[in-house]
Structure formats: C-alpha cells, structure tokens
Amino acid sequence: MSGTRETSESKSNRAVGFDIGGQSVKAVLVDRSGRVLAETSRPTGVSSTVESLIASLVSARDELCAGEQADAVVCGVGVAGVMGAGGVLHGSPNLPEIQDIEIGRLCQGALSAFGVGVPVDNDANCAALGEGWNGAAAGETDFLMLTLGTGLGSGLVLGGGVYHGATGHGCEFGHAVVMHGGRTCGCGNRGCLEAYVSEVAARRVTADASEPLRDAVARRRRAGDGAAQALFAVAEGCDPEAGAREADALVTEMIWALGAGIASAVNIFDVEVIVLGGGIAGNILKRRSELEAAVAASLFARSIGALRIRAAEHGPLAGAIGAARLAMLSETATGSKSVT
C-alpha cells in the first residue's frame, strides 16, 4: 500500500466514491472539483455477504451514473475495517460475513469494464482525503483527521499523502494508549483512546452510571440522540436531579482523553491542523476551550495558539467524497492503478 499524493493528475471529469459502513453504503458522484453531483445509499448489516455488498455497489453506481456509460466512470472505495496490502479487507466491524476478501479485485471486476483499477482504503483515510480536497483541510499538506463516531477512526496526511505505515495499518489513533491499564477496548487492549472517546465508550460509562443519569440518557436516546450526544446534553442541562454533574464529569473525562491523544499526535508528527468529524465532534467542539486546555496540558515545545482544530465540513459524506478523490488520484496517463 502506498500513499496517494496531491500532485497526481486526473483524467476523469467525474468519479464515484463509496463509503462502506456497518449500516449502509453511501455513494456519491463528484466532478473534478469535488462538488457532489448526486448521492445515494444502500443498506448493509450483519447479514451482508460479499455478493450482496458488491451488488449494492454496482446498483448505486448505475443509479448515480444514469444516462452515462457507467463503467467508464472511475470508482474508489472506502471501507470501515482493517485493510491490508493488495486491497485485502481483513475484517470490518458490523459486517461479520465479510473477512479476508480481496475487495479491491472484486470491486475492480464488478465496477470496471476496462480493467481500470478501483482503489480501496480505510474509511477514515478516505474521510481525510475528502476533507483535504475541498473541506476543512483544503490546501493543507499535513493534518490529522479524527472521526468520532461509533468508534474512533483516524487518517493522517503527511506531505500531501495519506500515511499508511509499513504494513498498511498505520495511524490507528483510536488505539493509541492514553491510559496505561485503563478501560478495555474493543480491540482487546486496555486504555485505548477509543475506549474513552466514542459512542461505544459513552454507552459503557452510561451503563455504569447512577440511575438518574441512566434514565436521563435513556429519555434522550428515545428521542433520537446517541449515548454520547445524550451525555453532553444532560451535562449542559445543569439539572442535578438528572445527574448533570455526573454527566459533566464523564464528558470532561472524554474531552481530556481526546486532548491527550491530539497532543500526542502533534508532539510526534508536528501537524498544525486537526479536523474533527463524526457524530460526537459537534458536541466536543462546543466545549472548545476545554479541549484546547486539555491539548495544551500535554503539548511539548509547542503553543496551542499555533494549532488549528477545525470541524469537518463534509459530514457523513466525507468518506465517499474522499473515495472519489482516491479514484481520481490513482489514475495514470495510461489508465489507472490501485494505490492499495
């Protein structure tokens, strides 16, 4: 797996990007500037098979390209999961039937009639590409994107290219250890950032909370909030009867863990731009001063004033837009190549 660089030239005027998640495939058709011309989605779930997933991609592509020669439009794919070299998807959360498959080759076979490569990358890497194209990190060559959702995804762009590391598994900030011997993470290790800053983490601390707070969170969740959003809302509500002080303490712990993770990234990679996306990002950025204090407390030889923490701009489409960017970047003068 190698990095894609912004210096690559694209021949195509349009590209389709897919973002394969545990609940849906999001798909967009974009032009050369990254403007979204059309979007659609298809459901996924625990019963999704490789065959049903590929059929969904083709169906979504055909819908987006109606009236065009669909298989002549370049495609790129982002997927929530562990990607290895050669476009192999080792595993994807919430898609248990899809493991150790050559998703790059399968996508190429299904989506391209001309042997044009279909690059595949991790969804958070694609989200970083999307935000770096025409979003919150447009024009930046070095930045870190964190997607704060069910889990904590991350994409690191250095020198204009996504950093993959030696084996393709680089930049998993969700599994940076911020608390030695701390909470057990879904990956099996302890003290990972994801175990403190994610929807799953919020569900866990809520389950262990006092009854008034559990009830208050449950009421908000019935109204449609996620557990993390509900915790932030209860904390803001300042109602001691609903466990506001307890919620505030839990939210504060989440923000300080994130601050430690961001500061570590800055200390190691010397990035000056951090992009926060995902469903929890808005709640955390409402408490920006607290987050900046948490980051500043762990910065080494740097000023918090030089760091720019920005909200992602592409919302839930960032991964799909970035996947389309991946497709354009991976083209060569003679056709196209996969970057995975």
Ligand SMILES: [Zn+2]
């Ligand atoms: Zn972990």
